Amino acid sequence: MKISLNKKILDKNDECAIQNNEFFADNDVLCLNVISSPGSGKTTTLSRTILDLAGEVKIAVIEGDIRTDTDAQKIRATGASAVQIETKGSCHLSAQQVTGALTAIPAAEMDVIFIENVGNLVCPSDFALGEKLRVVVLSVPEGDDKPIKYPGTFAKADVILINKIDLIDYIDFSLERVIADIRVVNDKAKIFQLSATTGEGMENWYNWLRAEIQKS
Amino acid sequence: MHETMVAQSIFESIQELADEHNARAIEATVSCGQFNPINDDVLNFAFDLIAKGTPCDGMKLNIKHIPLAANCKQCGVKFDYDVYKPGCPECNSMEFDFNEDAPLLLEDIELEPMK
Numbered sequence: 001m002k003i004s005l006n007k008k009i010l011d012k013n014d015e016c017a018i019q020n021n022e023f024f025a026d027n028d029v030l031c032l033n034v035i036s037s038p039g040s041g042k043t044t045t046l047s048r049t050i051l052d053l054a055g056e057v058k059i060a061v062i063e064g065d066i067r068t069d070t071d072a073q074k075i076r077a078t079g080a081s082a083v084q085i086e087t088k089g090s091c092h093l094s095a096q097q098v099t100g101a102l103t104a105i106p107a108a109e110m111d112v113i114f115i116e117n118v119g120n121l122v123c124p125s126d127f128a129l130g131e132k133l134r135v136v137v138l139s140v141p142e143g144d145d146k147p148i149k150y151p152g153t154f155a156k157a158d159v160i161l162i163n164k165i166d167l168i169d170y171i172d173f174s175l176e177r178v179i180a181d182i183r184v185v186n187d188k189a190k191i192f193q194l195s196a197t198t199g200e201g202m203e204n205w206y207n208w209l210r211a212e213i214q215k216s
Numbered sequence: 217m218h219e220t221m222v223a224q225s226i227f228e229s230i231q232e233l234a235d236e237h238n239a240r241a242i243e244a245t246v247s248c249g250q251f252n253p254i255n256d257d258v259l260n261f262a263f264d265l266i267a268k269g270t271p272c273d274g275m276k277l278n279i280k281h282i283p284l285a286a287n288c289k290q291c292g293v294k295f296d297y298d299v300y301k302p303g304c305p306e307c308n309s310m311e312f313d314f315n316e317d318a319p320l321l322l323e324d325i326e327l328e329p330m331k
Binding site: 001002003004005006007008009010011012013091092094122123125126127148151152155156180183184185 | 218221222225226228229233237239246251252253299302310311312317319320321322323324325326327328329
């Protein structure tokens with residue numbers, strides 16, 4: 001007996017992501033899922049954003065890592081609230097894990113909740129977490145071949161931050177190539193060049209963030 | 217390496233149906249697109265492990281990779297986009313429009329009544 005289903009795989013994750021998404025909308029908070037390689041500077045970018053926008057934008061962070069709460073500690077050092085999810089081996093966050101973490105965040109008091117995904121340019125892109133938008137961070141030292149090697153992640157980004165732009169003179173990295181390769185799979189994403197260490201270019205990212213908070 | 221979660225998700229759906237029909241699963245077809253590709257070997261390996269000793273034990277898994285249709289903005293040619301060889305096959309342009317990529321789907325399953 002053959003049964004035709006055409007059922008979405010990972011639908012349990014997707015159903016849970018829809019619930020998370022409704023939760024964020026009900027609490028009037030903008031949720032952003034931040035995806036990148038390990039070491040691209042996600043935590044540094046978020047820490048600087050929290051400090052620079054202190055008093056203006058209320059931000060909380062859900063941190064995803066395989067092990068340790070190092071990143072959550074770094075975020076808490078800025079004064080913001082952070083919840084660490086230790087995936088204990090899993091290479092990406094799931095919507096269910098985010099639902100669990102949300103109980104530890106005063107979401108209604110926040111303007112923005114960042115979910116910093118496990119550092120990985122492959123798997124996180126297949127799992128919706130309930131975010132409104134996706135941020136992908138690519139840092140200059142990783143090399144300019146990343147968008148063409150990991151097209152799935154870049155195709156689904158709403159914003160792409162090219163971080164550590166202060167190092168571009170020291171590394172063989174073609175900005176033109178990166179942007180052209182991104183545009184092959186994604187002609188809509190906003191692309192910002194910045195350095196979370198020196199602060200260069202951060203204002204463009206903040207302005208985008210401010211505009212999205214207004215919309216949400 | 218998200219294939220283990222995909223395998224688990226497929227398994228749960230099939231198991232539920234097999235139980236409902238008091239049957240065992242013989243064959244199932246899943247499909248994926250170009251931006252959510254599945255590694256066939258890894259998915260088969262994971263599914264076989266999960267299915268051991270269940271009504272899905274020994275089930276054949278067919279994995280279809282659905283092409284992604286693209287339209288070249290330069291020369292207008294229609295072609296199947298290849299993630300590993302991007303570029304228009306006619307004029308090499310890197311500017312094109314995509315159709316929607318295929319989702320991860322469990323298309324159908326074949327059941328056999330329990331003996």
